[in-house]
Amino acid sequence: MSDAPAAPPRVSAEPRPAAEPRLLFTAPPVRPGWRQAPARVGAMCVVELQKLRHDRTELYTRAVQPALWLLIFGETFTRIRAIPTGGIPYLDYLAPGIIAQSAMFIAIFYGIMIIWERDSGVLTKLLVTPTPRAALVTGKAFAAGVKSVIQAVVVIVIAALLGVGLTWNPLRLLGVAAVVVLGSAFFSCLSMTIAGVVLTRDRLMGIGQAITMPLFFGSNALYPVAVMPGWLRAISRINPLSYQVDALRGLLLGVHAHLAADFGVLALAAALGIVSASALLGRLAR
Amino acid sequence: MTPPSDPAAEAVGCTGLIYSFGDTRAVDGLELSVRAGEVFGLLGPNGAGKTTAIRAITTLLPVPAGMVRVFGQDVARDRMAVRRLLGYVPQQLSADSGLTGRENVALFARVFDVPRAERAERVAQALEAVDLADAADRMAATYSGGMVRRLELAQALVSAPRLLILDEPTIGLDPIARTGVWDRITEIRTATGMTVLVTTHYMDEADQYCDRVGLMHQGRIRALGTPAELKAQLPADGGTATPPTLEDVFRHFAGSRLDKPAGEDFRDVRRTRRTASRVG
Numbered sequence: 001m002s003d004a005p006a007a008p009p010r011v012s013a014e015p016r017p018a019a020e021p022r023l024l025f026t027a028p029p030v031r032p033g034w035r036q037a038p039a040r041v042g043a044m045c046v047v048e049l050q051k052l053r054h055d056r057t058e059l060y061t062r063a064v065q066p067a068l069w070l071l072i073f074g075e076t077f078t079r080i081r082a083i084p085t086g087g088i089p090y091l092d093y094l095a096p097g098i099i100a101q102s103a104m105f106i107a108i109f110y111g112i113m114i115i116w117e118r119d120s121g122v123l124t125k126l127l128v129t130p131t132p133r134a135a136l137v138t139g140k141a142f143a144a145g146v147k148s149v150i151q152a153v154v155v156i157v158i159a160a161l162l163g164v165g166l167t168w169n170p171l172r173l174l175g176v177a178a179v180v181v182l183g184s185a186f187f188s189c190l191s192m193t194i195a196g197v198v199l200t201r202d203r204l205m206g207i208g209q210a211i212t213m214p215l216f217f218g219s220n221a222l223y224p225v226a227v228m229p230g231w232l233r234a235i236s237r238i239n240p241l242s243y244q245v246d247a248l249r250g251l252l253l254g255v256h257a258h259l260a261a262d263f264g265v266l267a268l269a270a271a272l273g274i275v276s277a278s279a280l281l282g283r284l285a286r
Numbered sequence: 287m288t289p290p291s292d293p294a295a296e297a298v299g300c301t302g303l304i305y306s307f308g309d310t311r312a313v314d315g316l317e318l319s320v321r322a323g324e325v326f327g328l329l330g331p332n333g334a335g336k337t338t339a340i341r342a343i344t345t346l347l348p349v350p351a352g353m354v355r356v357f358g359q360d361v362a363r364d365r366m367a368v369r370r371l372l373g374y375v376p377q378q379l380s381a382d383s384g385l386t387g388r389e390n391v392a393l394f395a396r397v398f399d400v401p402r403a404e405r406a407e408r409v410a411q412a413l414e415a416v417d418l419a420d421a422a423d424r425m426a427a428t429y430s431g432g433m434v435r436r437l438e439l440a441q442a443l444v445s446a447p448r449l450l451i452l453d454e455p456t457i458g459l460d461p462i463a464r465t466g467v468w469d470r471i472t473e474i475r476t477a478t479g480m481t482v483l484v485t486t487h488y489m490d491e492a493d494q495y496c497d498r499v500g501l502m503h504q505g506r507i508r509a510l511g512t513p514a515e516l517k518a519q520l521p522a523d524g525g526t527a528t529p530p531t532l533e534d535v536f537r538h539f540a541g542s543r544l545d546k547p548a549g550e551d552f553r554d555v556r557r558t559r560r561t562a563s564r565v566g
């Protein structure tokens with residue numbers, strides 16, 4: 001197993017002379033086109049995970065609110081039995097709704113984040129790299145998904161500790177992750193789209209707060225669509241959060257759900273979100 | 287100055303570049319030709335339109351086809367191809383404060399498709415080239431302004447750009463760090479033949495490091511040439527024995543607004559302040 005003596009010594013094996021940054025003298029090869037988009041999305045997700053690794057406080061603080069919802073709202077309404085859940089304990093009914101809610105809150109923040117990145121100049125520099133707008137937006141959307149999945153794991157653990165009977169079937173859990181990623185992709189793109197329209201952080205914060213509550217209460221996260229008044233039912237029908245919650249209930253609790261329709265709506269919503277957010281992203285750079 | 291006939295020998299070409307923000311005509315018919323391999327300094331007073339011109343060249347601003355070319359590629363038509371050739375350090379200090387220095391550079395290696403096998407080594411070399419090897423694993427939030435600037439330079443250099451665009455790269459750097467930045471740029475440039483387009487308000491820097499400078503004022507180039515040529519062009523300043531400096535050239539071509547009587551200038555400032563407080 002002797003090395004061929006003619007082989008040039010590996011760069012990394014030699015103590016490199018400091019003044020010779022040889023790799024910086026040649027441009028990297030161009031990756032084939034079809035592999036670029038996934039690579040960019042991967043790069044954005046890596047950055048998200050690196051940031052989470054450096055600062056986990058967000059993970060902890062974001063776990064507080066869903067825990068309170070489950071603990072206070074969930075436990076209380078379980079006793080009251082005011083909401084028809086189709087025979088399952090209210091806490092069980094609520095848990096998927098809270099997973100969707102906390103994922104939505106994380107995703108809605110991405111519009112503010114992209115404006116912050118614009119203001120700090122980070123976005124500007126990324127826009128001058130060979131990264132199509134759509135790839136950048138998709139990367140952010142998936143990064144939101146990665147963060148939301150971590151959050152979903154936290155909520156699932158809290159729910160399990162409170163005695164909610166959730167599935168542990170790995171295939172179904174994989175489905176849960178997919179649903180959470182798609183939902184987060186949509187809501188982060190919605191938020192980035194609004195960011196591309198209003199362009200400033202203050203306006204976006206106002207709008208963000210104004211839409212998250214109606215989206216949450218205008219969905220089946222807390223109560224079934226059947227108890228809603230007609231107009232709210234109409235809102236719920238066009239609200240992607242409802243489809244996300246429906247799919248999560250079906251997968252986690254094994255209750256009846258419209259999985260195919262849910263996945264279809266969520267994938268379409270995410271795709272539309274990516275298209276509109278990337279069309280408006282350039283406005284942030286001007 | 288006739289433009290070079292071989293389009294590949296021209297790193298940046300602007301013909302009749304116009305860009306307006308609302309009613310403000312920031313760039314007003316800019317004609318610019320940066321030759322491949324040279325260090326070109328874009329000088330000019332605040333608000334001359336330097337940053338706006340650079341943002342048009344870097345594909346950040348939408349400009350019609352035919353106005354800006356980078357190595358023969360039209361910025362409006364071949365955005366991706368142009369971006370592949372660019373390294374860009376914007377005027378504003380910007381690094382992702384939630385990442386380490388190394389991660390900041392690695393992100394740019396990733397988005398420029400540096401193969402995984404050489405990524406770590408390339409990132410390390412870029413960091414070393416700007417003397418940040420020791421601070422590489424600290425969070426960028428803990429960097430001083432000068433360190434952030436050098437980190438940005440590493441981000442721009444990691445993809446071995448053919449055209450490095452620096453918008454006031456040495457602003458806020460101490461004299462030693464400034465020399466350091468320029469030494470690195472010169473070093474890599476001699477090895478790669480990279481073209482550098484730089485803006486600066488330091489006339490000594492322009493004089494020392496730029497092959498040619500263009501003096502921009504109110505959206506257009508008003509004087510162009512090597513620093514020596516520009517200084518020679520200047521009409522001899524009545525009787526003083528000292529030869530003109532590049533700063534004298536700057537004052538000569540860009541000083542039209544500063545020629546106003548002091549009182550008028552002061553009113554201008556007050557008016558601007560009032561507007562500013564109303565806006566803010």
Ligand SMILES: Nc1ncnc2c1ncn2[C@@H]1O[C@H](COP(=O)(O)OP(=O)(O)OP(=O)(O)O)[C@@H](O)[C@H]1O
Pocket residue numbers: 286307310311312313330331332333334335336337338339377
């Ligand atoms: N985003 C913007 N919106 C409105 N006006 C702008 C914008 N950016 C620049 N301007 C205006 O365009 C003109 C040129 O600005 P620019 O930033 O290009 O100047 P500059 O030469 O880079 O100045 P400096 O040396 O101060 O950096 C100025 O009058 C400025 O007020």
Ligand SMILES: [Mg+2]
Pocket residue numbers: 336337338377453
């Ligand atoms: Mg500027």
